[in-house]
Amino acid sequence: MRQEILNPKDTSGEVVSLSLFWGLESELGEVSVQYDLDTGEERKIPTPDFANWNSLIWIPFRDPDFIYKVNCLQSEKDNPTFVDASPLPLVHIIPKNGELSRVTRRGFLEFFTYYECSACGTSFKWTREDDDIVPVCPKCGMTNTWTCDIHGEVSPIHLENGENRCPHCEKIGSPRGCNKIRNLIHREGVNRKIHYVAIIKDKVEVEIEEDKIVIKSL
Amino acid sequence: MVATVNVQEGNGSGPTWSNITNGRYCLTDSKDPGTSFPCIVPVSGVARSFWKSHRLSWSGVGTQLSNIKWFGPGGTVKNTWELGTGGDVVVAKKATGPHGCDTYQQATGTETTGHDIMDSTNGHACYKTSGSVVSIDTYTSANPLDVDNTVYGSGSGSSKHVVTQVVIGYDAVQGDKTDITFTFQYDEI
Numbered sequence: 001m002r003q004e005i006l007n008p009k010d011t012s013g014e015v016v017s018l019s020l021f022w023g024l025e026s027e028l029g030e031v032s033v034q035y036d037l038d039t040g041e042e043r044k045i046p047t048p049d050f051a052n053w054n055s056l057i058w059i060p061f062r063d064p065d066f067i068y069k070v071n072c073l074q075s076e077k078d079n080p081t082f083v084d085a086s087p088l089p090l091v092h093i094i095p096k097n098g099e100l101s102r103v104t105r106r107g108f109l110e111f112f113t114y115y116e117c118s119a120c121g122t123s124f125k126w127t128r129e130d131d132d133i134v135p136v137c138p139k140c141g142m143t144n145t146w147t148c149d150i151h152g153e154v155s156p157i158h159l160e161n162g163e164n165r166c167p168h169c170e171k172i173g174s175p176r177g178c179n180k181i182r183n184l185i186h187r188e189g190v191n192r193k194i195h196y197v198a199i200i201k202d203k204v205e206v207e208i209e210e211d212k213i214v215i216k217s218l
Numbered sequence: 219m220v221a222t223v224n225v226q227e228g229n230g231s232g233p234t235w236s237n238i239t240n241g242r243y244c245l246t247d248s249k250d251p252g253t254s255f256p257c258i259v260p261v262s263g264v265a266r267s268f269w270k271s272h273r274l275s276w277s278g279v280g281t282q283l284s285n286i287k288w289f290g291p292g293g294t295v296k297n298t299w300e301l302g303t304g305g306d307v308v309v310a311k312k313a314t315g316p317h318g319c320d321t322y323q324q325a326t327g328t329e330t331t332g333h334d335i336m337d338s339t340n341g342h343a344c345y346k347t348s349g350s351v352v353s354i355d356t357y358t359s360a361n362p363l364d365v366d367n368t369v370y371g372s373g374s375g376s377s378k379h380v381v382t383q384v385v386i387g388y389d390a391v392q393g394d395k396t397d398i399t400f401t402f403q404y405d406e407i
Contacts, residue, residue: 016220018220022407042219044280044281045280045281045407048281048282048407077219079219079222079277079278081219081220103407104284104285104405104406104407105220105405105406105407106285106403106404106405106406107220107221107223107403107404107405107406108401108402108403109223109224109225109274109401109402109403110399110400110401111225111238111239111240111241111399111400111401112240112397112399113240113397126396127298127396163393188239188240189239190239192223194220197405
């Protein structure tokens, strides 16, 4: 059996906050940064396309005062994008002169279902594997239970085709299906993630994830 | 600013595009039929679900949204879902990428099977002539399907859509199946 306990924020589909912001140095040495470092005001990127940047930087939010300024300004917007302090390192990419490069954020939208245990409240994903029959709460061991109309709560015979039969009725040659009591509630979840990407055209792509940095040769 | 992005399913002849948080392959053109209209294990050969059309929809893009891709859960879905001989979950692709479709076609079929995406008469016009279907196992986070390479500007919009379908072999195991996860990815700035 394979189970994965979920953090509630990983199922809510809430728009994630930003952990890093971009900085770009043009070939003339001019530096653009996603936020005004004094006021926290957000700026648009000079160009989203490939350009002849001297260097690209993804900078982690660290300074609590700066984070506060950014979030205060964002809270005044209709669709705010809040920011959070990050333990990620600063990532600085320096293309060779003449190499075209760009930065982008890469969004991921993942849809899935999961179980929530009605006894202990744990949310978990369950993936059926070879010897699995039913999902089990990984924290308290709760399962769905079954009742027979005649014999009450029973430990059913789980058939491969998904039927759950009363063992007592089966013994007397009168097969009867059981009613499932849903102690494990099936719910829908959405997980949104953002990775921070820097690309040197046709050469290399650096993708900064929550807990790792992936470098791909293109 | 970070864009607000949702996955939508197209249904009906219009179509109506609705935000979804899950989907269920079935024998009707509905985004969420519950346990009604279940797929059927055929007596011989294979049967299919009605196909599904999914796309990205967004608002609040600051400057640009582009590079839209899609991938399945990895592993071997036909085994996970015990889909039997010839069974699989398939995704449609064009002869050359990007593989998303920009001409919606409503899913159709009968009470026992959906029409094959590749059927020369009732199939999907985007794919049936020169496209193909392949197992969704082909596309993973390391090798996603190119859906749409259009560069979309600021504001709101929607992408081309991905068309998928379940194929069920005669010896498939019936029953409610473990959930699998589909993921859309996109670049935005």
